[in-house]
Amino acid sequence: MKTFLDLVRHRQSTRKYKNEPVPREHIEKCIETARLAPSASNSQPWKFIVVDEPELKDKVAKHTYDKVIKFNKFADKAPAMVVITLETPKTITRIGRAIKKKEWPLIDIGIAAEHFCLQADELGLGTCMIGWFNERKVQKLLDIPAKRSIALLLSVGYPPEDYKLREKKRKSLEEIVAYNSYKKEGLSG
Ligand SMILES: Cc1cc2nc3c(=O)[nH]c(=O)nc-3n(C[C@H](O)[C@H](O)[C@H](O)COP(=O)(O)O)c2cc1C
Numbered sequence: 001m002k003t004f005l006d007l008v009r010h011r012q013s014t015r016k017y018k019n020e021p022v023p024r025e026h027i028e029k030c031i032e033t034a035r036l037a038p039s040a041s042n043s044q045p046w047k048f049i050v051v052d053e054p055e056l057k058d059k060v061a062k063h064t065y066d067k068v069i070k071f072n073k074f075a076d077k078a079p080a081m082v083v084i085t086l087e088t089p090k091t092i093t094r095i096g097r098a099i100k101k102k103e104w105p106l107i108d109i110g111i112a113a114e115h116f117c118l119q120a121d122e123l124g125l126g127t128c129m130i131g132w133f134n135e136r137k138v139q140k141l142l143d144i145p146a147k148r149s150i151a152l153l154l155s156v157g158y159p160p161e162d163y164k165l166r167e168k169k170r171k172s173l174e175e176i177v178a179y180n181s182y183k184k185e186g187l188s189g
Helices: 004-010 022-036 054-064 074-079 090-100 104-122 135-140
Strands: 044-052 078-088 126-130 150-157
Touching: 004 104, 022 044, 022 078, 022 104, 044 054, 044 104, 054 074, 054 078, 074 126, 074 150, 078 104, 078 135, 090 104, 104 126, 104 150, 135 150
Parallel strands: none
Antiparallel strands: 044 078, 078 150, 126 150
16 A cells, blocks of 8 residues: 555646546545545635536636646646635634734645645546636636635646656755754754
8 A cells, every 4th residue: 555655756747638537436536535624713615616528628728828828738638627716714714814814715725635636646647736727717617706716726637658757856854844943954863
């Protein structure tokens, strides 16, 4: 069995997909793990709109790039996309957010989205989180009220057999860990 660290190392943004539909039960299993994610005051400020109807999916994908910004063109080939809306959090979260000036609902959605992507990886699916998209156009296409913000899109599909695991380019542990004081960088031992 894979360890959790193996799974985390194996998940990567997948930008090529096989022309193969994703079974809904797989997507629902991914959403189940997102559903179980923690959130500030247990607000669960999310809704997941699965777009797997091919023509509609193509239209959503087209709203993730334009003539100038083309890096999301890969979304055209994804057999499914999931649109995560930012739902109104509980009043206590809204008050706390205003006082503390922290965007907890977006943190919540980030955690839920990563649950989704890790579960997808375990099922052999590839995903890519897509933060660059035309929000207004996606709202219109999917009947999302204009006041309901879209936090993130996820493309989902099977990576091609020869899709390589890339080296993770990350800051070193030494750079990001500090014990007991922000100013004291470094690891134990
Ligand atoms: C909030 C968020 C938004 C992102 N938006 C995009 C995007 O619009 N297009 C894209 O190709 N990748 C996007 N990514 C993927 C990141 O580029 C990617 O996670 C990062 O480079 C690390 O690579 P890895 O996911 O393969 O480990 C996004 C990731 C996050 C967390």
